[in-house]
Amino acid sequence: xxxxxxxxxxxxxxxxxxxxxxxxxxxxxxxxxxxxxxxxxxxxxxxxxxxxxxxxxxxxxxxxxxxxxxxxxxxxxxxxxxxxxxxxxxxxxxxxxxxxxxxxxxxxxxxxxxxxxxxxxxxxxxxxxxxxxxxxxxxxxxxxxxxxxxxxxxxxxxxxxxxxxxxxxxxxxxxxxxxxxxxxxxxxxxxxxxxxxxxxxxxxxxxxxxxxxxxxxxxxxxxxxxxxxxxxxxxxxxxxxxxxxxxxxxxxxxxxxxxxxxxxxxxxxxxxxxxxxxxxxxxxxxxxxxxxxxxxxxxxxxxxxxxxxxxxxxxxxxxxxxxxxxxxxxxxxxxxxxxxxxxxxx
Amino acid sequence: xxxxxxxxxxxxxxxxxxxxxxxxxxxxxxxxxxxxxxxxxxxxxxxxxxxxxxxxxxxxxxxxxxxxxxxxxxxxxxxxxxxxxxxxxxxxxxxxxxxxxxxxxxxxxxxxxxxxxxxxxxxxxxxxxxxxxxxxxxxxxxxxxxxxxxxxxxxxxxxxxxxxxxxxxxxxxxxxxxxxxxxxxxxxxxxxxxxxxxxxxxxxxxxxxxxxxxxxxxxxxxxxxxxxxxxxxxxxxxxxxxxxxxxxxxxxxxxxxxxxxxxxxxxxxxxxxxxxxxxxxxxxxxxxxxxxxxxxxxxxxxxxxxxxxxxx
Numbered sequence: 001x002x003x004x005x006x007x008x009x010x011x012x013x014x015x016x017x018x019x020x021x022x023x024x025x026x027x028x029x030x031x032x033x034x035x036x037x038x039x040x041x042x043x044x045x046x047x048x049x050x051x052x053x054x055x056x057x058x059x060x061x062x063x064x065x066x067x068x069x070x071x072x073x074x075x076x077x078x079x080x081x082x083x084x085x086x087x088x089x090x091x092x093x094x095x096x097x098x099x100x101x102x103x104x105x106x107x108x109x110x111x112x113x114x115x116x117x118x119x120x121x122x123x124x125x126x127x128x129x130x131x132x133x134x135x136x137x138x139x140x141x142x143x144x145x146x147x148x149x150x151x152x153x154x155x156x157x158x159x160x161x162x163x164x165x166x167x168x169x170x171x172x173x174x175x176x177x178x179x180x181x182x183x184x185x186x187x188x189x190x191x192x193x194x195x196x197x198x199x200x201x202x203x204x205x206x207x208x209x210x211x212x213x214x215x216x217x218x219x220x221x222x223x224x225x226x227x228x229x230x231x232x233x234x235x236x237x238x239x240x241x242x243x244x245x246x247x248x249x250x251x252x253x254x255x256x257x258x259x260x261x262x263x264x265x266x267x268x269x270x271x272x273x274x275x276x277x278x279x280x281x282x283x284x285x286x287x288x289x290x291x292x293x294x295x296x297x298x299x300x301x302x303x304x305x306x307x308x309x310x311x312x313x314x315x316x317x318x319x320x321x322x323x324x325x326x327x328x329x330x331x332x333x334x335x336x337x338x339x340x341x342x343x344x345x346x
Numbered sequence: 347x348x349x350x351x352x353x354x355x356x357x358x359x360x361x362x363x364x365x366x367x368x369x370x371x372x373x374x375x376x377x378x379x380x381x382x383x384x385x386x387x388x389x390x391x392x393x394x395x396x397x398x399x400x401x402x403x404x405x406x407x408x409x410x411x412x413x414x415x416x417x418x419x420x421x422x423x424x425x426x427x428x429x430x431x432x433x434x435x436x437x438x439x440x441x442x443x444x445x446x447x448x449x450x451x452x453x454x455x456x457x458x459x460x461x462x463x464x465x466x467x468x469x470x471x472x473x474x475x476x477x478x479x480x481x482x483x484x485x486x487x488x489x490x491x492x493x494x495x496x497x498x499x500x501x502x503x504x505x506x507x508x509x510x511x512x513x514x515x516x517x518x519x520x521x522x523x524x525x526x527x528x529x530x531x532x533x534x535x536x537x538x539x540x541x542x543x544x545x546x547x548x549x550x551x552x553x554x555x556x557x558x559x560x561x562x563x564x565x566x567x568x569x570x571x572x573x574x575x576x577x578x579x580x581x582x583x584x585x586x587x588x589x590x591x592x593x594x595x596x597x598x599x600x601x602x603x604x605x606x607x608x609x610x611x612x613x614x615x616x617x618x619x620x621x622x623x624x625x626x627x628x629x630x631x632x633x634x635x636x637x638x639x640x641x642x643x644x645x646x647x648x649x650x651x652x653x654x655x656x657x658x
Binding site: 031035037039117121123124125127128129131132133135136139140142143251252253257260261264300301302304305306307308309311312313315316319320323 | 381382383385431434435438440441442443444446447448450451452454455457458459461462465466469470572575576579580583618621622624625627628631632635636
């Protein structure tokens, strides 16, 4: 049974949708709720992808007893690992979740590192610093070969290699959607909790929040760390989904700018906005790529640039004419008292 | 005929520093007025790079012809960004972050248009329009490339003109007053919008000049801005982001450390370090923010000004 092009199209669309949902909900937590302009989102995403590129392959090759230079003979080692994984599905999944855990840890660490020099600064300085640091991820990834194979990239072992070829991507997509749903539930609960209200207080009036005894700097560092951990999971999942990592793919446009655009279209500080904005953007993007080839003969340049041009214009139009996005932020319903009986009574 | 033995790395360092001085002066000028870090600034320079390509390869004249044209066109593009995007956003009360995202979006549009231009040039004129260099179109002066003399001299002229305009002319004083307190300047009859517009035009224009000069020594590419922007911000931030003098010193500091610093470190630790050169501006940003968040303008310039007894 071979899958039709329409199904492949939808499966791929949903997978990219799920990955961007994870990254966008982390950005929404930072930017929408807490007001931290994280223009270095790519840093955490890239960190997660590099973890997926460097760690699970080495662990599995070691367990399977496959010898050789991991980076130099990467393709043959990963092929052997994938064959070995067919009979060791359980280990594959353990290593997969372990990798996500490590990615989250590394992401949080990277978040702390980037937050440290900049967090006490005003919004614009913070944004510049984060943007500049975000450029660093590609430079390091491109040149430090043990991490992700430098300019050649590396392959990532596939925990779903036991599935027959045509089922691999649909099953992976279902898995991604489940993980994205968990992340969204987590962020939704976070923002409805007292912590969520505190984040908005920090965003809307830092001085007032501080006067009420909230340690604003600490809260912002914590938010950056949590968001970076989530984004790193997203990055690792992307690496697993496409089956490889190459440093050059982790550029500012794809992993910082597009997420900002999606949450701005959907509307800041609400998860409904993230869901709809991401869907709109991912679908539009997918269709543009799909129809690119048919448009190519009519223009004297690469259609890719028309895509960038169009998206840039759309974003500026949204900022100018519909700055609140599709869904405006509403006062959130707090979790009902019955859910916290013990805490409330004290 | 005098033939001077020289190491090309010094040419690199001098030209690169001059360009960074120009670029960070322009960036500081726009930041001083609207207080928005303009992430599209580096792409204004790329416009200059392409104008130099067009001047030298299509019109078959000197790339120096492109300098005034780049000043006008890049300035006009910067003015358009301010007038049609930032001004309405500021009027609507958009936050700093939203304004910054708008400049990022504008940068994307510019990069797309530059790439389209590059494709068009290649297709219609059969000229290499990516990763090209115009070194061979530059003249020689004392057996050395002319740009080595033109770049620093032009920068000295531009910087001193700018400083004289800001300090001595009526418009310059109005400009400084607007930077100091826009509301009060409006009250005494200064056209604040005009002042902002002029500083955006000047900022973009200076970047355009830098781009036209850059094409004669470094490689040109439509995506140049992406790689240049951290260095420009590093120069501006280490200069304090609040004064033209700071931008000059910051530009020299970052330019020299990027090129000579990399050479020195590569000599000490091995040539693998060369590839990590783009990390140097990042390091400068982080160190400046940790040690002296107000940059060079925060410490040295105050002391020096007091030393010479200049009024505040």
